[in-house]
Amino acid sequence: MKIVVAIKQVPNRDAPVRIAAGGKWIDESDLEWAMNEPDAHALEEALQLKEQHGGEVIVVSAGPERVAATIREALAKGADRGLHIVSDDLGARDALGVARLLAAVIKPENPDLVLTGLQSEDLGLGQTGVILAELLGLPHATLILHVEKTDAGLKVKRELEEGWFQSIDMSLPALLTMQSGGNKLRYATLMGIKRAKSKEMRAVSAAELGIELAPVVTLEQISAPKKQKSTQILSGSAKEAAAALVEKLKTEARVL
């Protein structure tokens, strides 16, 4: 199977975020970056499918120079080659604009299977994979935890709300958006990291792909969220705060 995995580099989950001057996006100057978590699960699923059925795993990512590090990480984990769509204005594109870039490099690859994470941890749009399927003319399924190859194509396990699941049969080629937690992520080995250095990584600029920047939806402003409740923060040492909390829970909230 030839599998393309689309991955995104996002701010590290624990990195503190600050709104940049102008209020359009966060200050990226000293952020740490990581592979979007659901994308890491998509990559893992692809690597496992390759181990079982053979084939090739290609990772694609769009973004500025720094994104190359995340592609290298995927190569170190076992992907065969990387495609980097170099773009400094990704934030000015909407989900359709980004999916068009991805489609432009994925289409000529003619993959059997395209995997993406179900949503990114930064914008959280949850749309790129589904739009990509539409642009590539592929059947798709979302919120997938597990993929099994069958004679007819695929049987996938889809998550539904409130602890329910469903299985879906579909033929190949197809696109799936992967949910976190369906598989156990591997670490890159030292050997893998060494090997990754000699693997093919092709860079194409977004401009070369000739896809114009004409967003239908624009992000105008970002801000701190509005509070829904006023929280009483109990301060002091751990011991003092704990004692104060117990007191509040007893006399004010009356839940103890």
Add this chain to the structure above:
Amino acid sequence: MSFFLVLEERGGHIERVSWEALAAAHRLAPAGEITAVAIGAETAALAAEAAHKPLGKVVRVEHPLLAPYTSDGFSAALYQLFQSQSPTQWVVLPHTYQVRDYAPALACRMGQVLIGDVTGIEDGPVFTRQLLQGRLSGSYRHRGNGPCFVSVQAGAFRAEALNAHANAGPAPIEIFTPALDPAQIRTRPSEPFRESAQTVDLGSAQRIVSVGRGIKAAENLPLVAALAQALGAELAASRPICDNGWLPLERQVGSSGHTVAPRLYLAVGISGAIQHLVGMKGSACIVAINKDPDAPIFEVADYGIVGDLFEVVPALTEAVKAG
């Protein structure tokens, strides 16, 4: 100009979140201009239910191939409906797993982009949605003339607000029969199933201590288990804890786990992503322990301690025992 509200069915009824989406739609147009869409293989009862709500008209999009739900079937049928009544100006939907599955493709087919998971609508209109798992919020606008697709987060708009609208009588109901061919439907879904054993009943627990990724390793779980025991509380968790197999899935709180509403919900090392919050924000008293003062969990908490859980939790267990 047409304004469509796509309703979602669950267990033979229209899901409450569809009415929340109607409340959101009222912010964009007068009730009389809104056409509700009941889609499926059998929609008569759904349409009759919808006709009593404050809206202009109900259209039944009905075809045997629309059950069970598939993205291909729903996208094709709704696309035909929207094209037949052009120009469509608005399409409002509830932000459910099903809508996530097809609406982005449907919008794309019309050259559009869904503004998804919207939590607020201000004049403009400007749409608010969460960014970075709720740590920030973003204001979005739609550009150009095509239809604007908006999906609305569960719980963000109040369905009760609809009762204030007086209705003259039931809204008229029309039928739209899309042209669908079995070959168009490229996925074959099974019946839904459940996996996890049901041995705890989080739904009826009076007190819950819930643990998140801040606990770092399975070895540290006894720390929160001791607090739960001292409080006489059930132990629950956020999704990553159950994904890692540190606690069973039946203890997961959130959109893909359980919805709980205990008298006391104590969240330890949980950031407060929306998929977690929907499962617990109805709790009477919410306490959060988190080292990050900006963690979104504090937006719904009544009491908070900003600090290292590895210091705060043992101190709290002691204080509960002492008290």
